[in-house]
């Protein structure tokens with residue numbers, strides 16, 4: 001059941017993390033400890049501007065903290081160069097972005113297969129499920145509720161709800177150990193939001209991926225194993241100068 005590339009211990013482990021965009025101000029993020037086990041689901045919430053997206057950028061190795069460590073599969077991102085971090089992210093993390101970030105002129109299917117073009121590991125894991133990764137992509141899209149007739153359409157021709165399903169399939173292809181979703185349901189009404197979350201949870205369990213889901217909507221929290229609530233950043237006192 002355990003992947004040979006996965007060492008013992010948590011999938012993700014953060015310790016004494018401090019991060020700010022402006023090093024002269026109080027840190028935006030100050031997290032003493034945070035960990036996520038393989039297959040676990042974590043809900044991250046907090047008011048607008050508290051640093052949810054910034055935290056995801058740190059966990060994915062896009063940015064580095066001023067202090068602390070961020071271990072993914074036992075490797076501290078802080079000690080890795082940019083290329084190594086990009087590689088680790090491509091191999092082990094599937095991202096669903098707030099605006100989906102699909103490539104508009106590529107077909108739905110080619111969008112889903114993008115991680116397999118950038119990561120040999122993701123391509124290999126997709127091939128383990130089906131020798132033809134296109135069929136893996138189609139099956140994922142089908143389970144996520146996208147009409148198979150849309151697979152050859154350009155992504156820009158889809159509705160927001162359909163694009164969301166494509167973005168989820170792209171994040172899930174090749175069964176990454178960690179799935180990170182940044183407010184992917186914010187454009188949907190309540191019922192569609194819950195239905196999508198249900199599908200996403202089911203597919204992440206099927207892929208044995210841990211799920212880190214960000215939203216400002218606390219009503220979704222009960223659907224996850226654990227919740228981390230971020231606090232708004234401390235503002236400087238009026239009249240104080242940095």
Ligand SMILES: Nc1ncnc2c1ncn2[C@@H]1O[C@H](COP(=O)(O)OP(=O)(O)OP(=O)(O)O)[C@@H](O)[C@H]1O
Nearest residue numbers: 021028046047048049050051052053054055183216
């Ligand atoms: N690339 C950047 N450069 C400088 N400041 C940034 C950058 N990205 C975000 N910030 C600042 O960091 C703070 C937190 O932003 P972030 O997007 O992480 O918050 P959030 O909790 O995800 O907000 P929302 O719920 O509105 O999406 C904001 O004050 C924002 O202006």
